[in-house]
Amino acid sequence: MLKPMAKDYYEILGIQRGASAEDIKKAYRKLSKEHHPDKHKGDASAERRFKEVNQAYEVLSNPQKKQMYDQFGEAGGASGAGQGGSGGFQGFDFSNMGQGGFGDLGDLFEGFFGGGGRGRATRQEGRDLETELTIDFMDAVTGAKREVGIRTLSTCDHCDGSGAERGSAVKTCAECSGTGQVTRSAQSIFGTVQQRTICGTCRGSGKIPEKKCSKCDGEGRVSVSKKVTANIPAGISDGQSLKLQGQGEAGRRGTAAGDLYIRIHVRSDPRFEREGDAIHCTVEIPALDAILGTTLSVPTVHGDVSLKIPEGTQPNQVFRIKGKGMPILSTSRSGDHYVTVQVKVPTRLSKQERKILEEWKRESDK
Ligand SMILES: [Zn+2]
Ligand SMILES: [Zn+2]
Incomplete structure (x- = not known):
């Protein structure tokens, strides 16, 4: 059901989102040298790699294009009319960052390696969400404001996200002494292994509400249906995604919320x-x-x-x-x-x- 995923420019250059301009340049220099056609005469895949690397650098080295790419998953003009060659890049597919994307990966690592910083972070913070919205052709011309209904976890308004019942204190978790982690011994084919895992009592927060919030049962977030407003800019293309920062799932007990991605579909117009x-x-x-x-x-x-x-x-x-x-x-x-x-x-x-x-x-x- 997903469209073939367009290449991620960051992935092509082997760098993280948020890498500095210096790092981007460094990665580009290294890769363009590595894949230079002069070194791989007649090798079509090396040539393709070399082109990809150049294309990625062209966008990420240009602050304006980079900003557009980061926001919409597409660089200005990259899919423009009749540009040949580099055309056809139809937006970055964010769906792998949606529900069950990184979250499940974190849980998987946790299962294998007994958790740690990453697993803990994944479990506490809210996940990114993705939804879809179809607009008329003329909405893409004029820009539009649309309300989108989503079902998500939202900060509990009874405890303001703390997870503690009103008037009750939050105390340090006795199980893990506030560290959020416990050490367990387990038998395996290699003998006894010491495993550090997330504390099951406080689920890694190190804190326990003296009395759990009656509305969210101590989670600090509740499942709600809510409406968010999408400001669709004039000129948006079919398949592009809008990012609404912090509008994804609320984090557990007041930790950071995820983002919401709205993938836009544009209806066609018989006249144009x-x-x-x-x-x-x-x-x-x-x-x-x-x-x-x-x-x-x-x-x-x-x-x-x-x-x-x-x-x-x-x-x-x-x-x-x-x-x-x-x-x-x-x-x-x-x-x-x-x-x-x-x-x-x-x-x-x-x-x-x-x-x-x-x-x-x-x-x-x-
Ligand atoms: Zn609550
Ligand atoms: Zn604990």
Whole structure:
């Protein structure tokens, strides 16, 4: 059910999200040297790697593109019209970061290695969520505000997330003396192993509410259905995701909340065909209008625009209306609108029309 996942630029460069500009440059230098085509003559996969590395660096080394990529999973212009080569990058698939993504991985590690910092963090903090939202074509042109309903864990309003009943104190966990971890001995085929695991009593927090909150049973968060507002920017593309920081699951007992990703689907519009920031449409005009010239009213995403068709226009001739295409994300500019003119030849002529046209033919044959 998931689209093939687009390559993650950070992954390509082998760096963490949040890596410094210096680290990005370093990783790029190393990899571009490693995969340089001169070193791997005729090796198609090395060449592909080299291109990927360059593409990733082009985006991550440009602060503006990087910011866009971090926010929307797509760099400005990377999927633009007719750019060839680098096109086709249709947004980064965030779904692997959603429910059960990193969370389950953490639990898995915990099972194998008896927990530790990472497992503890995963268990306490709220998870990222992903949801989907479908908007109309024109919403993508103008931008839109939409409410999205999600089911999630939200901070308990009875205890403000502490997990302790109102008026009751929070004490240090006796089981682990507040460290959040306990050491256990277990028998295995290798003999007795000492295992450090998360304390089951306080679940790693090191604290126990003297009396658990009656509403959330000490979790500090409760399951709710809530509405969040998505501010959809003008120019968004089908398949891009919006990130709403801190709007994912609330953390346990007041720890950090996860993020919410809203994947946007854009409905098509029969009048327009979108290609990046360009919009294409087709109009049909009578042959005589193509011959003599005329003025047309052409629908664009910014409203009807008057287009002058010059004398002697050819079938399938394309006219460009500047700045009347799709708004370009995070700018106040728009792409262009392209009109393809189709010429309709009459299938029937009246006697009078025929007479005039034959006269014209004689005139042009002279
Ligand atoms: Zn509570
Ligand atoms: Zn404990």
